Amino acid sequence: MTSFRYVIIGAGFAGASTAYHLARRGVKEILILEQEKVAGVHSSGRNASMIRQVVPEPALIPLTGEGASFLRSLPADWPLPVSFQQNGSLLLGSGEGWRRLERDAETARQAGIEVENWSRERARDYVPVLKDADFEGAIWCPTDGVVDIHALLSGYLKGATSLGVQIRYGCAMQRVEVENGRVVGVLTSDGMTRAEVVVNAAGPWAAVVGKMAGAVDVRLRPCRRHLFLTVLLPWADPRWPFVWHDAHGFYFRPDSGGLLLCPCDQDEMTPGDPPTDNRIAELLAEKIRQHFPAISDVAIRKSWAGLRTLSPDGRFVIGWDPKVRGFFWVAGLGGHGVTTSTSVGNLAASLILDPDNRRGEPFSPERFLVTTGR
Ligand SMILES: Cc1cc2nc3c(=O)[nH]c(=O)nc-3n(C[C@H](O)[C@H](O)[C@H](O)COP(=O)(O)OP(=O)(O)OC[C@H]3O[C@@H](n4cnc5c(N)ncnc54)[C@H](O)[C@@H]3O)c2cc1C
DSSP: OEEEEEEEEOOSHHHHHHHHHHHHTTOOOEEEEESSSSSOSSGGGSSOOEEOOOOSOGGGHHHHHHHHHHHHTOOTTOOSOOOEEOOOEEEEEOHHHHHHHHHHHHHHHHTTOOOEEEEHHHHHHHSGGGTTOOOSEEEEETTOEEEOHHHHHHHHHHHHHHTTOEEEETOOEEEEEEETTEEEEEEETTEEEEEEEEEEOOGGGHHHHHHHHTOOOOOOEEEEEEEEEEOOOTTOOTTOOEEEETTTTEEEEEETTEEEEEOOOOEEOOSSOOOOOHHHHHHHHHHHHHHOGGGTTOOEEEEEEEEEEEOTTSSOEEEEOSSSBTEEEEEOOTTOTTTTHHHHHHHHHHHHHOTTOSTTGGGOGGGGOOOOOO
């Protein structure tokens, strides 16, 4: 039997960044368990790589801002170069959706994030394929961009291991051992490991891992989303920002000489490797035809799907479990886990080491505790 103080389940952005930030604070005896043979097989390796700071949930905005500034100036001892292309973003809106976006932008501005309200004409001059697109105005965020997710994830893991964190790949956690309401270890496919703290960073499996521990019941929903990469498009300018129309549920950005496209589909699935569904390609074509006619008829060369794990109220789940002592959640990162990877890991590490820290209140799993009122 092996023994560690902290066992982190999952080597995606949630687990890797938490380990990195704990280790940077001098914490020893950390083990990451990852069921796959390599890191980034699931959500953290299949996403759109965008750093988006203006988001609808106000509690997330300080975390998105912290995430982007971390990428702009990585710590001096960061182990790898990470490309972060700050092409900016244009968030498009119409009607009530536009008014909501203006409110979101104001919240971001107050949090110190640089944003401008652009007219339709200005946005169309900047990205000419928006010429026939259906929107009323745009929010321009110049410090948004696209990051190399594989380098970023490797950076957290390399940084963590250089500070003594151990990682076991191909090792699935099968049971959380709890005695007298306190975590005492985990049973893995390689045997028992004793632990004082188990960190649930299991992404789409986080609800399953929570159940294994008898923790509070968090109704996390792993929801599939598809991405499509077009063939080379001579007119697609690699300097374009990412363009996102929340109300129409569609975004695109330059990628590999063509465009990466997303119809923002959201179907609940069981945790795992989600299959692609041809009907979503039809949904994508229909959305483009209706709202962005200048980019219709682009041929697709590749598509894939991943899972975004959504919490019931759209806020992350970060904090100590209210039912099982020693069980800590870093889950429900939805569609923002890349942008906020560093701020989530940093917050998790500070809450693990200082349970009285109030910064984590909006994300506390305690909000899912059902009281009977008796
Ligand atoms: C299509 C798509 C586009 C997205 N685009 C963006 C974007 O542009 N910007 C952004 O900020 N976010 C984006 N996201 C969201 C982002 O990818 C996620 O929020 C983030 O990757 C979640 O990280 P995670 O570590 O929680 O989960 P994961 O990356 O899934 O990691 C969890 C890990 O836990 C492991 N695990 C689970 N159970 C066990 C067990 N029992 N034992 C051992 N290991 C276990 C899994 O194998 C997995 O590797 C997107 C997501 C998708 C699907």
